[in-house]
Every structure is written in C-alpha cells, then in structure tokens.
Amino acid sequence: MKLYIFGSCSGTEPFEARHHTALALEIGGRFYWFDAGESCSYTAHLLGVDLLRVSDIFISHPHMDHVGGLGNLLWTIRKLSSVKGELPQFGDVTVYTPNTDTFDGILKVLRQTEGNYKCKYQTLSKKITDSTLLNDENIKVEAKHNLHLPETAEGWQSFSFRVTAENKRIVYSGDLKDISDITEYLEEGCDLLLMETGHHSAEKICRIIADKKYPVKELCFLHHGREILNDYDGTLKRARAINPNVKFANDKDILDV
Ligand SMILES: [Zn+2]
Numbered sequence: 001m002k003l004y005i006f007g008s009c010s011g012t013e014p015f016e017a018r019h020h021t022a023l024a025l026e027i028g029g030r031f032y033w034f035d036a037g038e039s040c041s042y043t044a045h046l047l048g049v050d051l052l053r054v055s056d057i058f059i060s061h062p063h064m065d066h067v068g069g070l071g072n073l074l075w076t077i078r079k080l081s082s083v084k085g086e087l088p089q090f091g092d093v094t095v096y097t098p099n100t101d102t103f104d105g106i107l108k109v110l111r112q113t114e115g116n117y118k119c120k121y122q123t124l125s126k127k128i129t130d131s132t133l134l135n136d137e138n139i140k141v142e143a144k145h146n147l148h149l150p151e152t153a154e155g156w157q158s159f160s161f162r163v164t165a166e167n168k169r170i171v172y173s174g175d176l177k178d179i180s181d182i183t184e185y186l187e188e189g190c191d192l193l194l195m196e197t198g199h200h201s202a203e204k205i206c207r208i209i210a211d212k213k214y215p216v217k218e219l220c221f222l223h224h225g226r227e228i229l230n231d232y233d234g235t236l237k238r239a240r241a242i243n244p245n246v247k248f249a250n251d252k253d254i255l256d257v
C-alpha cells in the first residue's frame with residue numbers, strides 16, 4: 001500500500017510549499033482519504049491520483065486545516081466524472097465526519113455551483129462515533145475520540161483513526177490534546193504512527209514513545225507546527241537523536257507502507 005501526503009502543515013497562515021493536512025492510502029486500486037485541507041484535490045490530481053477512485057473520505061474534526069479542501073475535493077470528483085463520462089469507480093462517495101453541520105454546509109455551497117452539483121452518484125455522510133467505520137475487502141478503519149475538542153450535544157468532535165490493511169496497522173492521530181489521548185492504540189502497537197506535531201514537540205513525542213516502549217515500528221510526523229516550520233533540520237536532528245528512523249512528512253511525499 002502507498003501513503004500519499006497532499007498537505008503536511010497544521011492550521012497556520014500560508015507557508016511556502018506546505019498546505020494544510022490531507023493524506024490518502026492507496027490499497028487495491030482504491031484511495032482512502034484522511035482529512036481534506038486546502039487544495040488537497042489539486043495536489044492529488046497533479047500527482048497522478050485518479051480522484052474517481054476515491055469513495056471514502058474520513059474527516060478527523062471540523063477545523064479548517066482539515067476540511068478547507070473538502071468542498072473542492074467533492075467538486076473535483078464531480079468535474080472529473082462529467083469530463084471523463086465515468087462514475088466514481090467504487091460507487092457513491094461517503095464522507096465520514098463527526099460534525100454533520102460541516103457536511104451540510106459544504107453541500108449547500110456545492111449546490112450553488114455548476115449544475116447545482118447534480119451527480120449520477122450520491123455524496124453521503126456518516127457520523128463518526130467510537131466504532132469501526134468501515135470494514136471492506138481492503139481495509140478496516142476504526143475511530144476513537146480524542147480530547148482535541150470537547151464533547152458537545154452532538155457527541156465527540158475530534159477523532160483518531162486506526163487502519164488495518166495488508167496485515168499492517170497504521171494509526172493516524174488527527175489532532176490531539178495530548179499523546180495520552182491515544183494510549184490504547186499505542187499500547188496495542190502499530191507498524192506506522194502518523195503523529196501530528198501542530199500541538200506537540202517532535203522530540204518530546206519521540207522521548208515518550210521510547211520511554212514507554214510503545215511497540216511503534218515507524219514514526220512519521222505531519223501536521224507540522226512552528227517548531228518544524230521554523231527549524232525543520234534542527235528539529236529533525238533532535239528527534240533522530242532519540243529515534244534515528246523518524247520521518248517528517250512533506251507535501252507530495254509518496255511512501256511505501
Ligand atoms: Zn489541525
């Protein structure tokens with residue numbers, strides 16, 4: 001399976017060569033999308049990703065750096081479908097989100113665009129709760145709430161994901177209040193941890209994972225905050241002094257998992 005990074009930045013003002021957070025896993029010819037920061041569909045299309053092979057989009061929480069590109073992603077899938085005269089290859093497009101207002105608002109905007117966003121397929125939403133969200137022939141996606149946002153009358157608003165595919169386990173932190181939000185996923189171990197650094201020091205996270213001896217085989221940081229944006233090389237050096245294999249994701253990275 002391949003991991004595509006379309007955006008590696010946290011919710012900062014615009015930075016050269018970095019966009020807000022979005023990534024996808026390609027498994028069995030299908031793209032499973034996680035978060036949809038600004039311009040993710042533009043970057044993906046120009047990287048050669050066939051957006052008609054996207055049918056499941058998982059949104060960790062409703063902050064702009066995770067949903068700013070969602071409307072455009074859905075719009076571009078429809079555009080490609082009409083330009084090519086093809087339907088999305090794996091059926092309807094489903095957006096998994098903890099916040100249904102986000103989805104309803106984006107669809108409202110889309111319905112004011114060309115052709116009122118009428119599609120020959122459906123764009124659906126499913127509300128994320130602590131549960132297994134999807135379990136198909138390629139992938140199992142589990143969601144667990146974290147404390148980045150408080151619980152509301154609508155339920156928990158921010159989630160971390162655990163993906164099982166091709167006998168591998170990948171944890172995507174989403175945004176976290178503290179790394180202890182995902183203790184259970186860390187204790188149970190994973191082949192790859194995609195950990196946000198917008199709210200955390202990379203060096204401290206490396207130290208905690210090493211000290212607690214969590215069975216995390218590979219560690220890749222994304223959703224970079226100012227520590228990495230202001231001093232990429234210095235921060236990487238300090239993190240690698242603790243974990244020599246640690247990676248800092250960059251926009252347009254394509255990694256074998
Ligand atoms: Zn964020």
Ligand SMILES: [Zn+2]
Nearest residue numbers: 061063148175
């Ligand atoms: Zn956030």
